[in-house]
Amino acid sequence: MGSDRYVYLDDDAGVDGGVDLRALTDRGSDHGSDHGSDRDTRPDRRGPLSGLYYDDPDDIFVGGLPVERRRMGLDEELADGLTARHFLERFDPRLANRPDLDPDGVATRIADQTREQPRLAQLAGQERCVQRVYAAFGGGAFHGPERHEGSLDDTDHLLRLVERQDPAQFDEARREKGIDAFKKGNGKHVCAESSTSIADAVAYAVALARGVDHPKVRAALEARHDPPKRPYYVHVPIVDLLGENGHEFCGGYQLVGEDPREAIKQRDMWAKAGWKGKPRDDMCPPQTEPITTFRDGVIEFRIGHNAARDSYELISMFPRPRKEAPRGE
Numbered sequence: 001m002g003s004d005r006y007v008y009l010d011d012d013a014g015v016d017g018g019v020d021l022r023a024l025t026d027r028g029s030d031h032g033s034d035h036g037s038d039r040d041t042r043p044d045r046r047g048p049l050s051g052l053y054y055d056d057p058d059d060i061f062v063g064g065l066p067v068e069r070r071r072m073g074l075d076e077e078l079a080d081g082l083t084a085r086h087f088l089e090r091f092d093p094r095l096a097n098r099p100d101l102d103p104d105g106v107a108t109r110i111a112d113q114t115r116e117q118p119r120l121a122q123l124a125g126q127e128r129c130v131q132r133v134y135a136a137f138g139g140g141a142f143h144g145p146e147r148h149e150g151s152l153d154d155t156d157h158l159l160r161l162v163e164r165q166d167p168a169q170f171d172e173a174r175r176e177k178g179i180d181a182f183k184k185g186n187g188k189h190v191c192a193e194s195s196t197s198i199a200d201a202v203a204y205a206v207a208l209a210r211g212v213d214h215p216k217v218r219a220a221l222e223a224r225h226d227p228p229k230r231p232y233y234v235h236v237p238i239v240d241l242l243g244e245n246g247h248e249f250c251g252g253y254q255l256v257g258e259d260p261r262e263a264i265k266q267r268d269m270w271a272k273a274g275w276k277g278k279p280r281d282d283m284c285p286p287q288t289e290p291i292t293t294f295r296d297g298v299i300e301f302r303i304g305h306n307a308a309r310d311s312y313e314l315i316s317m318f319p320r321p322r323k324e325a326p327r328g329e
Contacts, residue, residue: 032275053095069150069251072203074127082178084206089130091209093136095305097221097313099122101135103128109135118170125203141304141315143168143182144208148318150200157253161195162286164188164271178275194291196252196319203242203249207299208317210241217314226312235282235298238319247294250319256287296322310319 004030074085093100101109110131113120123134134145144150146168159165159175166189168181176279179209180189198204220231238246257263267286274280 001194003177004250051254069199070245070248071150071200072201072242074129076243078206078246085129087206087210088133088202091129091133091136092213093133095218095221096136096212098136098140099313106135108130109138113138115144117168119149119151119168122201123149130202130205131245133209135139135203137314139312141317142308142313142317144302144317145201145204146181147195148197148316149204150197152197155248157195157197158288160191161187161253161255161268161288162271163274164191164268167284176275178271192254193264194254196250196291196294196321198242198319199249199251204317207241208314210316211236211299212302212314214240220301220303220316221312223312225305225309226314227309228304230305230312231303233303234301235320236301238294238297238299241299247297248292252291252319252321254291269292291321294321296324 056204072084074083074088076084078084078087099105106128110123113134114124122132123131126134148311149164154169156167158168163176164178165175166179166181167191169175169179170181171179177186178188179189183189198207201216212221214236214238216234218233223231233325238250255263255267256265263320266284270280270283270286273283298320300316300318300320301314304315305311308312
């Protein structure tokens with residue numbers, strides 16, 4: 001299927017994509033988890049896991065702590081003595097078929113993004129080289145940071161993985177009905193067998209900036225536009241974008257089960273019953289667990305049509321652990 005370059009998808013194929021993440025504690029973000037502690041790893045009954053949908057949070061939480069993720073500084077050395085700042089400053093948005101904004105344009109775009117999408121509020125305090133990357137993808141189809149950047153906490157991940165609730169959807173009633181923040185009408189949000197994210201705004205921006213300059217991603221973005229087909233996804237090793245220890249910036253959770261596809265099927269039945277307000281007393285809730293490592297994993301770049309439908313552009317980006325089965329976003 002062209003694994004050396006990219007995988008094509010027919011727009012009419014009906015693929016039900018999703019994301020990757022694994023069950024969580026209710027202690028807020030997994031940033032800085034205390035792996036050396038002997039504290040109880042189960043969700044606190046008084047926290048966000050209780051009072052949501054579960055009589056006993058242990059029903060959906062198998063155990064283990066989320067992988068502790070490092071945060072990236074701009075002076076972090078990534079390759080051959082070159083720093084994160086270097087790669088951000090040399091970022092060329094035109095490689096991704098996006099406009100190169102001047103400083104005023106970056107400021108305006110960041111102001112619009114942080115106002116319209118609370119998930120991106122942390123961008124206001126970032127240096128200009130970071131903001132420029134996010135601004136270049138604002139106003140288009142790209143929605144990766146809202147679902148795969150480190151602003152998501154454990155509860156966000158849990159609700160996405162177990163209930164298929166979109167963390168980018170800030171209308172509570174629509175979120176609880178599984179309605180996607182970016183689809184037209186009442187289109188439902190999809191999530192595969194896991195939900196993953198990159199630790200913080202800097203690391204995510206670096207992966208994006210280096211990714212669009214990677215030969216595999218460029219080949220997909222520069223492919224002859226041929227609707228209704230499109231390059232569906234491209235996999236780039238995490239080490240190529242975030243350095244030798246790049247896996248330490250990634251984390252997430254996954255559904256538990258010997259057959260991931262069956263786990264997704266059962267989860268979907270559970271979530272859809274919840275959307276409709278149906279009793280679930282006789283149903284087994286999905287179980288989840290942390291992804292233990294992203295070593296030897298990949299960054300997945302999702303690709304779609306631009307608004308004018310005359311070229312391709314990125315629509316999402318997120319990490320995947322090694323040897324993951326079903327495709328999802």
